[in-house]
Amino acid sequence: MGRIVGIDLGTTNSLVAVLETDGPRVLPDPETGERLLPSAVSFGPDGEVIVGRRARVLAAARPLDTILSVKRFMGLGLEHVSAEDHRRYRFAPGKQGALRFAVEGREVTAPEVSACVLRELRRWAEAALGETVTQAVITVPAYFNDSQRQATKDAGRLAGLEVLRLVSEPTAASLAYGLDQGAEGVVAVYDLGGGTFDVSILRLRGGIFEVLATSGDTRLGGDDLDERLAALVLAEVPEQLRDRAEVRAAALDASERAKRALTEAERTEIALDLPAGGKVRRAIVRKDFEALVADLVGRTAGPCRQALRDAGIGLEEIREVVAVGGSTRVPLVRRQMETIFGRPPLVDIDPDEVVARGAGIQAGILAGGRRDMLLLDVVPLSLGIETMGGVFTRLIDRNTTIPASVKETFTTAVDNQTSVDVHVLQGERELAGDNRSLARFKIPIAALPAAVPRVEVTFLIDANGILSVTAADLRTGRERSVEVKPSYGLTEAEIERMLEESIDLAEDDVRQRQLREARVEADMILQATRTSLAGHTPALGPGERQRIAAAVAALETAQASDDYVAIRDAVEALGRETEPFARRIMDRSLTEALAQRRLEDL
Amino acid sequence: MQPSVARECWKCRGETRGSLACPCCGAVQSVTAGTDLFAVLGLPRSLAIDPTDLEERYHAASRSVHPDRHQTATERERELSLAASAAVNRAYRTLREPVARGWYWLELHDARPEKRGQQVPAALAAEVFAAQEKLEELRAEPGRDGLRAEVAVLRDDLAARLNGLREELVAAYGRWRNDGATVLGELARRLAEIAYLNTLLGDIEETIEGEPRGTDRRH
Numbered sequence: 115m116g117r118i119v120g121i122d123l124g125t126t127n128s129l130v131a132v133l134e135t136d137g138p139r140v141l142p143d144p145e146t147g148e149r150l151l152p153s154a155v156s157f158g159p160d161g162e163v164i165v166g167r168r169a170r171v172l173a174a175a176r177p178l179d180t181i182l183s184v185k186r187f188m189g190l191g192l193e194h195v196s197a198e199d200h201r202r203y204r205f206a207p208g209k210q211g212a213l214r215f216a217v218e219g220r221e222v223t224a225p226e227v228s229a230c231v232l233r234e235l236r237r238w239a240e241a242a243l244g245e246t247v248t249q250a251v252i253t254v255p256a257y258f259n260d261s262q263r264q265a266t267k268d269a270g271r272l273a274g275l276e277v278l279r280l281v282s283e284p285t286a287a288s289l290a291y292g293l294d295q296g297a298e299g300v301v302a303v304y305d306l307g308g309g310t311f312d313v314s315i316l317r318l319r320g321g322i323f324e325v326l327a328t329s330g331d332t333r334l335g336g337d338d339l340d341e342r343l344a345a346l347v348l349a350e351v352p353e354q355l356r357d358r359a360e361v362r363a364a365a366l367d368a369s370e371r372a373k374r375a376l377t378e379a380e381r382t383e384i385a386l387d388l389p390a391g392g393k394v395r396r397a398i399v400r401k402d403f404e405a406l407v408a409d410l411v412g413r414t415a416g417p418c419r420q421a422l423r424d425a426g427i428g429l430e431e432i433r434e435v436v437a438v439g440g441s442t443r444v445p446l447v448r449r450q451m452e453t454i455f456g457r458p459p460l461v462d463i464d465p466d467e468v469v470a471r472g473a474g475i476q477a478g479i480l481a482g483g484r485r486d487m488l489l490l491d492v493v494p495l496s497l498g499i500e501t502m503g504g505v506f507t508r509l510i511d512r513n514t515t516i517p518a519s520v521k522e523t524f525t526t527a528v529d530n531q532t533s534v535d536v537h538v539l540q541g542e543r544e545l546a547g548d549n550r551s552l553a554r555f556k557i558p559i560a561a562l563p564a565a566v567p568r569v570e571v572t573f574l575i576d577a578n579g580i581l582s583v584t585a586a587d588l589r590t591g592r593e594r595s596v597e598v599k600p601s602y603g604l605t606e607a608e609i610e611r612m613l614e615e616s617i618d619l620a621e622d623d624v625r626q627r628q629l630r631e632a633r634v635e636a637d638m639i640l641q642a643t644r645t646s647l648a649g650h651t652p653a654l655g656p657g658e659r660q661r662i663a664a665a666v667a668a669l670e671t672a673q674a675s676d677d678y679v680a681i682r683d684a685v686e687a688l689g690r691e692t693e694p695f696a697r698r699i700m701d702r703s704l705t706e707a708l709a710q711r712r713l714e715d716l
Numbered sequence: 717m718q719p720s721v722a723r724e725c726w727k728c729r730g731e732t733r734g735s736l737a738c739p740c741c742g743a744v745q746s747v748t749a750g751t752d753l754f755a756v757l758g759l760p761r762s763l764a765i766d767p768t769d770l771e772e773r774y775h776a777a778s779r780s781v782h783p784d785r786h787q788t789a790t791e792r793e794r795e796l797s798l799a800a801s802a803a804v805n806r807a808y809r810t811l812r813e814p815v816a817r818g819w820y821w822l823e824l825h826d827a828r829p830e831k832r833g834q835q836v837p838a839a840l841a842a843e844v845f846a847a848q849e850k851l852e853e854l855r856a857e858p859g860r861d862g863l864r865a866e867v868a869v870l871r872d873d874l875a876a877r878l879n880g881l882r883e884e885l886v887a888a889y890g891r892w893r894n895d896g897a898t899v900l901g902e903l904a905r906r907l908a909e910i911a912y913l914n915t916l917l918g919d920i921e922e923t924i925e926g927e928p929r930g931t932d933r934r935h
Contacts, residue, residue: 278787
């Protein structure tokens, strides 16, 4: 069995880590050594998929086909998409269930886009570890509901990863913090990422990390700060250009850089190149930026108070406040944390890497590598069913430690009824319609007079925070299978189909990439050969010119085909023919260069 | 209901001695539906519980049955681990909190009143009625700062009173030595009072802060 990796699948950046004997290690991109993979996916013509830094760069040129913050769309339906997001991306209309992005030549769901990011991280990990990776722990915002968690698990599966555990991001951060500092006591984790806000209150004791309460906002993050700045600069863009997707994308990108600059600097400038030529510049001082986003940052206070109240913890009991997520670098955010918790936050753990390190630790715990540590997490939102009159009846309260289960007995209302429909929802509101629908399922029941059948349904939330439902007929004691229809998730059949497609696609991808690379290589050697032949004809030996010309012609023929192996062979053949010649002219250049030097020395 | 963790390990046939995970082979045992929550954590049935001891038992039980510890086991073992872990969590959550423990005690003794917390305990009726009227006024005119301050004082008084009632309850748990009808009746009365005041406190907080009501108010 291979290593289990820990993955931080972030809104803005994603990372992969493993647990080594001396602690967690973040694994880098084998080519560039980068540790942060931008969670950007760009869909090009010819079905080509580009992930990471290059995709982020492409966002300005191909804004509709480049998905930047896919995490915001995990587990959602089309009806949850905001007006701003409708301006930003194209969505396939009319379909029920999981929403679909309409990108260059195809439709993709959020789990499929996330799977592209996961596949790239898997490649990084396999390169670093030198072995196949098939199992992972993936982090999710603590406040993610069942659909969002399920979507994350599906994304893992589509990327060829068995997701052994979903861990809440603040909880993962606390693992890294606890291992680092060997601390005991109550800790508050304030996690403001690119797109989500989480706060968790934990008690650390004897290696047990017990989450007491968690709260948050899955639609609040650094991206929202960028959008405020972007609106400022877009106001100065000529009206006819303002709504163009590439202008908005460029404005967001420039704003993000300005926000970072304002962490250190008191003032900066947002500069935006316009497609029609020309530039828009907007100077901004930190104080004005802070006034612009004060309400957004202020929105984190409510969830913090809620979590403290649910945990039954007073401020004086908190030993440390841990800052997680890149957005906690913003000075205003740090001041907000201090205002809420009455003490400055701990900021000496890298806020970008701490979640991934924690995921790596949890992967090690599952593999049996850390028997001393154990994580006890909670379900972030209450879970219940719709009852008479559209009322939401809670079955499992929020902040209940998971795994958690509850049993509920159902019966029939009319004679010979053969099934009971159950609608499961998640949320805190009194009316079913105000909460998020998770799934509907049908319990089969033997045809009997009304109120005679008794079916016991068990709702089980596993250690990933994901619900499963089983039913048993209390009269016969027989288990009954339950057909669950996810409201915004992918069905088993859809996942199977995507898996088949992605395997075809993956093979196609590899072939296409090899072909592109071989053609580029051929271009380079052809160009170099032509230049050398033109400049150094006297250096050619007898018959050499003919042999090289033949090799050039062969390569040109191969290059026109789709056969990358043939192109590579022809490149090698040409290389063999030109090598002696190249060595001679190199020697001559060197001699010339040395002669030159001597002249200069004189 | 009697403690019903299996006596003999299903896997190695060793004696479980009522433990959730077999002391010999570590296999998680099946927790029968209806297993007494005290027994799940190896405690005698008693209203009086030492919180430190309870937490230690909870941590020890979690270490032996949590799914994270059985990730590489067979599917059956992983299922048992999930079920046992859910039972351990439920036991701890219920027994840790004195009010929840009290309600569970009534349930164990078939003495739980129907629709708890919904009938107004007679002694509180007048007081609660007056408070509700004030809340109505404040909802109608949220801008009246004087009234808002008055309600805030009411909230603080109520919160302090509830704390007092909970402390008295814990003290009573230490005194009560039997589960006869008198004790059960007295317990039911105190719990109903707490539940009722808790609902009122929730209403007040909701009116003042406009925040959604917490979920723990039912107790």
